[in-house]
Amino acid sequence: MIFLKGKVLLYSCLNCSMMSVNLKAMLSAIYIAGHATESFSDFVVGHGELWSAQMLSLVLKKLGSQCCWMDTREVLIVNPTSSNQVDPDFIESEKRLNKWFSKHPAETIIATGFIASTPKNIPTTLKRDGSDFSAAIMGALLRAQQVTIWTDVDGVYSADPRKVSEAVILKTLSYQEAWEMSYFGANVLHPRTIIPVMKYNIPIIIRNIFNLSARGTMICQLPDNEKRDDQGFESVVKAFATIDNLALVNVEGTGMAGVPGTASAIFSSVKDVGANVIMISQASSEHSICFAVPEKEVDAVAKVLQARFRQALDAGRLSKIEVISNCSILATVGQRMASTPGVSATLFDALAKANVNIRAIAQGCSEYNITVVLKEKDCIKALKAVHSRFYLSKTTLAVGIIGPGLIGGTLLDQLRDQAGVLKEEFNIDLRIMGITGTRTMILSNMGIDLTRWKELQEENAEVADLDKFAQHLHGNYYIPNTVLVDCTADSDVANHYYDWLCKGIHVITPNKKANSGPLDRYLKLKAQQRSSYTHYFYEATVGAGLPIISTLQGLLETGDKILRIEGIFSGTLSYIFNNFTGTRQFSDVVAEAKQAGYTEPDPRDDLSGTDVARKVTILARESGLRLELSDIPVRSLVPEQLTSVTSAEEFMRELPKFDYNIAKERQDAEAAGEVLRYVGVVDAVKKEGCVELRRYKKEHPFSQLSGSDNIIAFTTMRYKEQPLIVRGPGAGAQVTAGGIFSDILRLASYLGAPS
Numbered sequence: 001m002i003f004l005k006g007k008v009l010l011y012s013c014l015n016c017s018m019m020s021v022n023l024k025a026m027l028s029a030i031y032i033a034g035h036a037t038e039s040f041s042d043f044v045v046g047h048g049e050l051w052s053a054q055m056l057s058l059v060l061k062k063l064g065s066q067c068c069w070m071d072t073r074e075v076l077i078v079n080p081t082s083s084n085q086v087d088p089d090f091i092e093s094e095k096r097l098n099k100w101f102s103k104h105p106a107e108t109i110i111a112t113g114f115i116a117s118t119p120k121n122i123p124t125t126l127k128r129d130g131s132d133f134s135a136a137i138m139g140a141l142l143r144a145q146q147v148t149i150w151t152d153v154d155g156v157y158s159a160d161p162r163k164v165s166e167a168v169i170l171k172t173l174s175y176q177e178a179w180e181m182s183y184f185g186a187n188v189l190h191p192r193t194i195i196p197v198m199k200y201n202i203p204i205i206i207r208n209i210f211n212l213s214a215r216g217t218m219i220c221q222l223p224d225n226e227k228r229d230d231q232g233f234e235s236v237v238k239a240f241a242t243i244d245n246l247a248l249v250n251v252e253g254t255g256m257a258g259v260p261g262t263a264s265a266i267f268s269s270v271k272d273v274g275a276n277v278i279m280i281s282q283a284s285s286e287h288s289i290c291f292a293v294p295e296k297e298v299d300a301v302a303k304v305l306q307a308r309f310r311q312a313l314d315a316g317r318l319s320k321i322e323v324i325s326n327c328s329i330l331a332t333v334g335q336r337m338a339s340t341p342g343v344s345a346t347l348f349d350a351l352a353k354a355n356v357n358i359r360a361i362a363q364g365c366s367e368y369n370i371t372v373v374l375k376e377k378d379c380i381k382a383l384k385a386v387h388s389r390f391y392l393s394k395t396t397l398a399v400g401i402i403g404p405g406l407i408g409g410t411l412l413d414q415l416r417d418q419a420g421v422l423k424e425e426f427n428i429d430l431r432i433m434g435i436t437g438t439r440t441m442i443l444s445n446m447g448i449d450l451t452r453w454k455e456l457q458e459e460n461a462e463v464a465d466l467d468k469f470a471q472h473l474h475g476n477y478y479i480p481n482t483v484l485v486d487c488t489a490d491s492d493v494a495n496h497y498y499d500w501l502c503k504g505i506h507v508i509t510p511n512k513k514a515n516s517g518p519l520d521r522y523l524k525l526k527a528q529q530r531s532s533y534t535h536y537f538y539e540a541t542v543g544a545g546l547p548i549i550s551t552l553q554g555l556l557e558t559g560d561k562i563l564r565i566e567g568i569f570s571g572t573l574s575y576i577f578n579n580f581t582g583t584r585q586f587s588d589v590v591a592e593a594k595q596a597g598y599t600e601p602d603p604r605d606d607l608s609g610t611d612v613a614r615k616v617t618i619l620a621r622e623s624g625l626r627l628e629l630s631d632i633p634v635r636s637l638v639p640e641q642l643t644s645v646t647s648a649e650e651f652m653r654e655l656p657k658f659d660y661n662i663a664k665e666r667q668d669a670e671a672a673g674e675v676l677r678y679v680g681v682v683d684a685v686k687k688e689g690c691v692e693l694r695r696y697k698k699e700h701p702f703s704q705l706s707g708s709d710n711i712i713a714f715t716t717m718r719y720k721e722q723p724l725i726v727r728g729p730g731a732g733a734q735v736t737a738g739g740i741f742s743d744i745l746r747l748a749s750y751l752g753a754p755s
Contacts, residue, residue, distance in 0.1 A: 244328045358373070399433065546710060546735075564683055
């Protein structure tokens with residue numbers, strides 16, 4: 001310890017390099033006796049401090065400083081306690097310190113740490129963390145302006161940085177907060193170190209001897225009304241700490257209610273076996289008491305309780321003494337939690353959305369900490385989840401993109417362009433942690449640089465593995481909210497949705513295969529979504545970027561009844577029939593649409609009507625109808641003779657031979673003042689759907705489209721006379737990716753981001 005013009009710095013070393021005569025005699029005695037008493041050991045280990053202080057004092061003298069060294073055994077008087085600790089005698093120590101100063105005036109004093117004496121002047125130590133403790137004691141005796149503890153870290157972290165990679169250094173902690181964190185295992189200070197300085201409101205600074213540029217953490221008394229600003233204190237919740245290797249003991253029974261002394265009997269029995277109770281939680285009905293003890297002590301605790309309450313168990317007054325092994329404690333610490341509404345709600349919401357089950361809860365009336373017991377396997381996930389909620393952006397999402405093709409690639413570009421704005425203005429932090437195609441994937445622990453994602457696919461790709469991909473996003477990172485965005489049209493990918501939702505992974509997709517596939521799979525997905533905090537969004541499955549699904553859900557949720565949904569759902573077929581006018585041939589318009597990129601590589605995929613049928617199936621199911629895709633009759637525009645041709649090129653060559661039939665339908669419609677439109681219909685009254693080519697009057701809204709626009713009319717009890725119409729672009733990578741992006745932002749809003 002160095003006293004330098006009123007400042008206290010710790011200097012401690014326990015390595016011996018020389019031996020005094022008294023020490024040599026003591027070691028000889030220990031050798032002869034074959035063992036060492038505690039007082040002998042204290043005498044021996046204290047010499048490291050004595051020699052270190054003397055050597056440093058000599059160095060400073062040679063550098064020209066007026067310096068002397070202090071053997072604190074002459075000054076610090078402590079009383080040993082039954083718990084193998086010591087209590088400082090401040091009155092006697094202050095007397096001896098004043099006496100020592102009267103004999104040793106000096107500008108700089110090098111004082112030993114860790115060692116002291118008993119009232120009988122027997123050398124002793126300050127036990128575990130004694131060097132920090134001695135610094136705090138001397139700071140209090142000297143009424144120092146501050147005490148600095150020099151260590152090998154930059155300060156106190158908001159969580160264990162080995163478990164939470166984005167834990168931050170705290171600028172300040174109150175004495176009470178530091179005390180709570182120490183109790184729950186955080187590497188701050190031993191609680192007893194804080195006691196001496198608290199009395200005189202002396203700040204303790206934790207600093208890194210190897211990084212002098214780091215400001216460190218100040219532990220001091222924070223006024224309750226202190227405002228937090230850019231220079232001041234962190235969030236209401238300061239930090240999180242965990243204790244592992246615990247077991248929860250639950251004593252339960254109706255016979256406990258109203259019976260005085262039950263708790264006393266329980267804990268006196270626990271004391272008898274020397275077990276340490278970490279946390280206690282009791283139901284207000286007095287029906288049960290549970291408490292946490294170290295795993296290594298639980299067998300002895302269970303055994304003594306079974307013996308102590310055998311009669312009550314046999315008589316049924318107690319129903320069980322239950323041991324829940326493999327538990328951990330997660331403590332949330334903050335002085336201002338008591339005066340800030342919503343902290344507990346935010347904490348439990350974060351745990352719930354991370355699918356973490358809480359086994360027990362304890363909170364003191366001071367609300368310096370909220371303690372929860374959970375399964376040890378969930379501890380790190382829980383720690384990351386709550387730290388993320390209080391310390392990261394308001395909503396941080398780990399995003400995985402499946403299918404970086406036309407739509408997925410466009411979405412990645414949109415995310416790249418908007419990421420900064422979302423984080424800065426809306427506090428939404430979207431981190432793309434993985435991108436996978438059918439053959440290769442790239443993974444990241446910090447977030448993929450979206451300005452280089454295509455190059456990274458070439459440089460860092462590994463073999464695609466969808467299970468590994470999902471596990472990486474959900475299990476290997478501190479972000480608790482995970483969303484997988486499926487931009488494919490792959491049935492195999494859609495088959496994973498249910499398992500992902502069960503694991504707490506949110507799913508967003510334009511892939512129609514899940515919601516239009518087997519009805520039982522669709523019902524399972526919807527049931528899982530309703531029964532959990534996991535979200536499943538699929539706006540872009542119908543109408544690309546148009547709000548079709550959300551409009552339908554909004555009508556139903558507000559009590560409206562769907563009568564009929566009718567619409568032009570295919571941007572490709574909308575373009576074809578908007579341009580199939582006059583004397584133009586149907587095959588020419590199809591070729592034009594293919595050339596413009598409106599159709600699939602094989603136009604039969606569009607002309608078959610299957611895609612529209614899938615959309616009709618989805619809307620029918622969302623309306624409450626239990627229809628299979630096979631229940632939807634479809635008018636295919638592919639001539640039957642061309643369904644089996646081997647290539648798209650051959651199909652296009654043969655298609656002109658069949659122009660006559662559909663040209664005749666157009667002529668008949670035009671003669672009646674009507675136009676042809678390819679539509680999908682959901683009839684909720686008749687509980688059926690269909691996909692067909694229909695005729696509409698030229699003044700009908702469906703006749704007024706242009707380009708590849710979609711239009712959907714909702715006829716409901718509220719909108720019975722005049723249907724509610726949604727119209728706009730219904731095809732193209734930009735609008736489809738935009739619809740997916742909207743679902744991502746919708747998810748962020750559900751998870752707490754500002755809407």
